[in-house]
Amino acid sequence: GCMASSEDTSGMCDLLTAGHRDAVLVTGTAGVGTKLKVAADVEKYDTLGTDLVALCVNDVVSHGAEPIFFTDYYATGKQRVAQTVAIVKGMGEGCIQAGCSLFPGEKAELPGIFPRGEFDMAGFAVGAADRSTVLPKxxxxxxxxxxxxxxxxxxxxxxxxxxxxxxxxxxxxxxxxxxxxxxxxxxxxxxxxxxxxxxxxxxxxxxxxxxxxxxxxxxxxxxxxxxxxxxxxxxxxxxxxxxxxxxxxxxxxxxxxxxxxxxxxxxxxxxxxxxxxxxxxxxxxxxxxxxxxxxxxxxxxxxxxxxxxxxxxxxxxxxxxxxxxxxxxxxxxxxxxxxxxxxxxxxxx
Amino acid sequence: GCMASSEDTSGMCDLLTAGHRDAVLVTGTAGVGTKLKVAADVEKYDTLGTDLVALCVNDVVSHGAEPIFFTDYYATGKQRVAQTVAIVKGMGEGCIQAGCSLFPGEKAELPGIFPRGEFDMAGFAVGAADRSTVLPKxxxxxxxxxxxxxxxxxxxxxxxxxxxxxxxxxxxxxxxxxxxxxxxxxxxxxxxxxxxxxxxxxxxxxxxxxxxxxxxxxxxxxxxxxxxxxxxxxxxxxxxxxxxxxxxxxxxxxxxxxxxxxxxxxxxxxxxxxxxxxxxxxxxxxxxxxxxxxxxxxxxxxxxxxxxxxxxxxxxxxxxxxxxxxxxxxxxxxxxxxxxxxxxxxxxx
CATH class of the missing domain: 3.90.650.10 (PurM-like C-terminal domain)
Incomplete structure (x- = not known):
C-alpha cells in the first residue's frame, strides 16, 4: 500500500490496503550520532543506513506499531556518490529487514554548513497500530x-x-x-x-x-x-x-x-x-x-x-x-x- | 487525536479521532538549506522553525492531504539554549498555522561533525487524505x-x-x-x-x-x-x-x-x-x-x-x-x- 513519489521527497501510504482500518500512527525520529565519525574514519558507510532505519523502526515497534515507511534526510557539504550509494543501500537493507517501505527523502548539499567530507543524516519512520496493541501498557x-x-x-x-x-x-x-x-x-x-x-x-x-x-x-x-x-x-x-x-x-x-x-x-x-x-x-x-x-x-x-x-x-x-x-x-x-x-x-x- | 510522548522522540496520532477512517498517508521531508547561514549571520532563528514546518506541510497539502503532525531533527556541535528555544518557538508557530501537532523530535549534539556554532535541521510532516482527494489528478x-x-x-x-x-x-x-x-x-x-x-x-x-x-x-x-x-x-x-x-x-x-x-x-x-x-x-x-x-x-x-x-x-x-x-x-x-x-x-x- 506504500509508494514513493518519483517527483519529489514525498511518499504515500494507503493504510487500508496495509491492513489497518482504525489506526493509531506512531513515529520514530533519530540520527546515528557520532557513529558517523567512526564510519568516516574507516570509509565504510553502508551499515550507517541500516543503523538509521533500525533506530527508527525499533522505536516504532517498541510502541506496538508496525513500521509502514521510513524516509531520510541526508546533508553533506558536497555529495560523494559512493558514500550516498552505500548509505542508501544500507537503508534499503534495513527496510527489507523491517518490512517497511523506503521513501527517498531530502538530499541536501550545504557547503557553507558542513566542512568538506562531513555529513549528517536523520531518519524518520511511521508505523500504525491497532488501538488495542499500543505499548507500553x-x-x-x-x-x-x-x-x-x-x-x-x-x-x-x-x-x-x-x-x-x-x-x-x-x-x-x-x-x-x-x-x-x-x-x-x-x-x-x-x-x-x-x-x-x-x-x-x-x-x-x-x-x-x-x-x-x-x-x-x-x-x-x-x-x-x-x-x-x-x-x-x-x-x-x-x-x-x-x-x-x-x-x-x-x-x-x-x-x-x-x-x-x-x-x-x-x-x-x-x-x-x-x-x-x-x-x-x-x-x-x-x-x-x-x-x-x-x-x-x-x-x-x-x-x-x-x-x-x-x-x-x-x-x-x-x-x-x-x-x-x-x-x-x-x-x-x-x-x-x-x-x-x-x-x-x-x-x- | 495526536499526542507527543513525554519520554522519547516518538509521537502517536489517532487517525479515527482525527476524522480519517480510510486514510492515505502522505509525508513531506525537508531542510531549510543555506537559509540557515543567513539566520546565523543575523542571529535570528525563530523564523527558520516556521520555514521548516512550512516546507513540509505545504508539500503535504499539495498532495491533497491534511497535515497531522510535524516532527524535527536538529543537530548542532554544541546546543545553544537561546537558539534552540527560538527554533522550537518558530516550529510551534508553524504548526499552529498549519493546524497540526508538533512532536518534539531528535536533538543531537555532534561536536565532531559540526564546527562550533554550526547546526542543521530537518523536518518531517505526515498528513492523511481520503482516497478521493489525493492530488495531483x-x-x-x-x-x-x-x-x-x-x-x-x-x-x-x-x-x-x-x-x-x-x-x-x-x-x-x-x-x-x-x-x-x-x-x-x-x-x-x-x-x-x-x-x-x-x-x-x-x-x-x-x-x-x-x-x-x-x-x-x-x-x-x-x-x-x-x-x-x-x-x-x-x-x-x-x-x-x-x-x-x-x-x-x-x-x-x-x-x-x-x-x-x-x-x-x-x-x-x-x-x-x-x-x-x-x-x-x-x-x-x-x-x-x-x-x-x-x-x-x-x-x-x-x-x-x-x-x-x-x-x-x-x-x-x-x-x-x-x-x-x-x-x-x-x-x-x-x-x-x-x-x-x-x-x-x-x-x-
Whole structure:
C-alpha cells in the first residue's frame, strides 16, 4: 500500500490496503550520532543506513506499531556518490529487514554548513497500530512480570562519543585488530549494524503477548527500560543472566567506565527488553527463537518502594532509588568477575 | 487525536479521532538549506522553525492531504539554549498555522561533525487524505484548466545559495537596509517566514475543487509546476498577471540572473499554484480570499505539442520544450520592463 513519489521527497501510504482500518500512527525520529565519525574514519558507510532505519523502526515497534515507511534526510557539504550509494543501500537493507517501505527523502548539499567530507543524516519512520496493541501498557504491569532481553548485535548506535574517547585515549586505530577479538578490526566491530527486531516482535504485539517493549537506545539499558515502567514498579535485572559481550567488557575495563555508567550509555548486549506476564515467558521465548532471536530472561518487575530497602541492599545493587527505577543485580559476580584486559578489580570502580 | 510522548522522540496520532477512517498517508521531508547561514549571520532563528514546518506541510497539502503532525531533527556541535528555544518557538508557530501537532523530535549534539556554532535541521510532516482527494489528478487535467497563483511572503526557503552569492558579490551586510526597501534590513527581508497555505487550500481539496496543487519550492516556479502536469499538457504562465516582488526584481537585475534561471530557482512571488477547471476560478479565488490569501489567475493549461510551435514563438516565450513543460509568457513586458536598480536592459539577459 506504500509508494514513493518519483517527483519529489514525498511518499504515500494507503493504510487500508496495509491492513489497518482504525489506526493509531506512531513515529520514530533519530540520527546515528557520532557513529558517523567512526564510519568516516574507516570509509565504510553502508551499515550507517541500516543503523538509521533500525533506530527508527525499533522505536516504532517498541510502541506496538508496525513500521509502514521510513524516509531520510541526508546533508553533506558536497555529495560523494559512493558514500550516498552505500548509505542508501544500507537503508534499503534495513527496510527489507523491517518490512517497511523506503521513501527517498531530502538530499541536501550545504557547503557553507558542513566542512568538506562531513555529513549528517536523520531518519524518520511511521508505523500504525491497532488501538488495542499500543505499548507500553503501564496499567497492566505488575510485580512478578518477566523481563525478556533480546541480544544486541553489538554497540548499535548509542554511546559513540564515549567509544571514540576510549579509542583515542588508547591511541588505537579503527583499522587495527580488536584487542578483544583479533579476528576483526575495531572498525568492523563498532560498525556492525544495529539489529532490527520488528519481524520477531510484531507477532507478539499482535498476539497481545506483550505489556511493554523497551528499545535500548539513548540512555542505555537503564534509562530505556525505566521509561516504559509505571512509577510504582521497578525492574530488577540480573546481570548474570547473560554474558556481557567482549566489546562492552573491554570498554568497562580499559575505559575505566563504572558499570552503572556503562548501563546508562550502552545496550550492554541487550537491544530490546520485553515485559510479559509471569507464565508467558516460555511461549514468548519460543516465538522469538523461531524468528532467529536470542532471547533470555533477564529479570522481573518488583514493587518500587525505596523506603522498604535497607541501605546495604541499595549500595549492593547500585540503585539510586530517586533517580532510577532499574536495579542491576549481581554486578560483582558478572560484569566485574573477570579482568581479562587489565588488572582492575571491583574495588577500582 | 495526536499526542507527543513525554519520554522519547516518538509521537502517536489517532487517525479515527482525527476524522480519517480510510486514510492515505502522505509525508513531506525537508531542510531549510543555506537559509540557515543567513539566520546565523543575523542571529535570528525563530523564523527558520516556521520555514521548516512550512516546507513540509505545504508539500503535504499539495498532495491533497491534511497535515497531522510535524516532527524535527536538529543537530548542532554544541546546543545553544537561546537558539534552540527560538527554533522550537518558530516550529510551534508553524504548526499552529498549519493546524497540526508538533512532536518534539531528535536533538543531537555532534561536536565532531559540526564546527562550533554550526547546526542543521530537518523536518518531517505526515498528513492523511481520503482516497478521493489525493492530488495531483493528472488524468482530470485538460486544456483550458486555469492556474491560480497564491502570493508568497518572500523568498521562502529556496535559492539561498544564489542569494548569498549575490549579497557577497555586492559586498552587502544583512544588517544593512534593503536596497529595494529602505524600511527593512536585508536580513529581515530574507528571513521572512515561508507562508503556510494549509488552512486556505484544505477546504478546496475537501470540496473537490482542485485538480492539482504545486508547492513552489526546490526547482522554483518552473520545475515545481512542471512536475504536477501530465506529459500531454503544458502550463502557460502570463508573467504580467502579478507584480514580480521587489526582492526578486533586485536579484534579477543586480545579480544578473536570467529570467528563466530566476524562475527555476525562486518562487518569483508565487508560493503555490492551483489547477482548477475553467469556470471554477471565481469560486476558488473567493474561498482563498476568505482565508486571507492573495490569489491571482496566472495562466492556463495548454496542449504540449512542441512540433506545432514555430521557432520564433519558442524563443519569444523562452521555452525549452524538451526540458520543461512550463512557458513564461510576456517576460519583456513584465520582469524585464523596468530597470529600477541598474541600467540593465532586456538585451543584457
Amino acid at each position: 503501564k496499567d497492566a504491569m505488575q510485580e512478578g512480570d518477566v523481563l525478556i532481553g533480546l541480544a544486541s548485535s553489538g554497540i548499535h548506535a548509542n554511546g559513540f562519543s564515549l567509544v571514540r574517547r576510549v579509542i583515542a585515549s588508547q591511541g588505537l586505530s579503527y583499522n587495527a585488530p580488536a584487542p578483544f577479538d583479533a579476528s576483526r578490526s575495531l572498525g568492523d566491530v563498532f560498525l556492525t549494524p544495529t539489529r532490527i527486531y520488528v519481524k520477531a516482535v510484531m507477532p507478539l504485539c499482535n498476539g497481545g503477548m506483550l505489556k511493554g517493549a523497551a528499545h535500548i537506545a539513548a540512555g542505555g539499558l537503564l534509562e530505556s527500560v525505566a521509561k516504559i515502567l509505571p512509577v510504582n514498579l521497578m525492574a530488577r535485572i540480573d546481570t548474570t543472566a547473560w554474558e556481557l559481550p567482549a566489546v562492552f567488557r573491554w570498554l568497562l575495563e580499559v575505559g575505566r567506565i563504572e558499570p552503572r555508567e556503562l548501563a546508562r550509555t550502552f545496550n550492554c548486549g541487550v537491544g530490546m527488553v520485553l515485559v510479559v506476564a509471569q507464565g508467558d515467558e516460555t511461549a514468548v521465548m519460543q516465538e522469538l527463537s523461531n524468528h532467529g532471536e536470542e532471547p533470555f530472561v533477564i529479570g522481573q518487575l518488583a514493587v518500587n518502594d525505596a523506603s522498604r530497602k535497607s541501605s546495604s541492599e541499595m549500595s549492593q545493587s547500585m540503585t539510586k532509588p530517586t533517580r532510577s527505577r532499574v536495579k542491576l543485580d549481581n554486578i560483582e559476580a558478572s560484569w566485574l568477575k573477570t579482568t581479562r584486559f587489565t588488572s582492575l578489580t571491583a574495588d577500582d570502580f | 493528472k488524468d482530470a487535467m485538460q486544456e483550458g484548466d486555469v492556474l491560480i497563483g497564491l502570493a508568497s511572503s518572500g523568498i521562502h526557503a529556496n535559492g539561498f545559495s544564489l542569494v548569498r552569492r549575490v549579497i557577497a558579490s555586492q559586498g552587502l551586510s544583512y544588517n544593512a537596509p534593503a536596497p529595494f526597501d529602505a524600511s527593512r534590513s536585508l536580513g529581515d527581508v530574507f528571513l521572512t517566514p515561508t507562508r503556510i497555505y494549509v488552512k486556505a487550500v484544505m477546504p478546496l481539496c475537501n470540496g473537490g475543487m482542485l485538480k492539482g496543487a504545486a508547492h513552489i519550492a526546490a526547482g522554483g516556479l518552473l520545475e515545481s509546476v512542471a512536475k504536477i502536469l501530465p506529459v500531454n499538457l503544458m502550463a502557460r504562465i502570463d508573467t504580467t498577471a502579478w507584480e514580480l516582488p521587489a526582492v526578486f526584481r533586485w536579484l534579477l537585475e543586480v545579480g544578473r540572473i536570467e529570467p528563466r534561471e530566476l524562475a527555476r530557482t525562486f518562487n518569483c512571488g508565487v508560493g503555490m499554484v492551483l489547477v482548477v477547471a475553467q469556470g471554477d476560478e471565481t469560486a476558488v479565488m473567493q474561498e482563498l480570499s476568505n482565508h486571507g490569501e492573495e490569489p491571482f489567475v496566472i495562466g492556463q493549461l495548454a496542449v504540449n505539442d512542441a512540433s506545432r510551435k514555430s521557432s520564433s514563438e519558442m524563443s519569444q516565450s523562452m521555452t525549452k520544450p524538451t526540458r520543461s513543460r512550463v512557458k513564461l509568457d510576456n517576460i519583456e513586458a513584465s520582469w524585464l520592463k523596468t530597470t529600477r536598480f541598474t541600467s540593465l536592459t532586456a538585451d543584457d539577459f
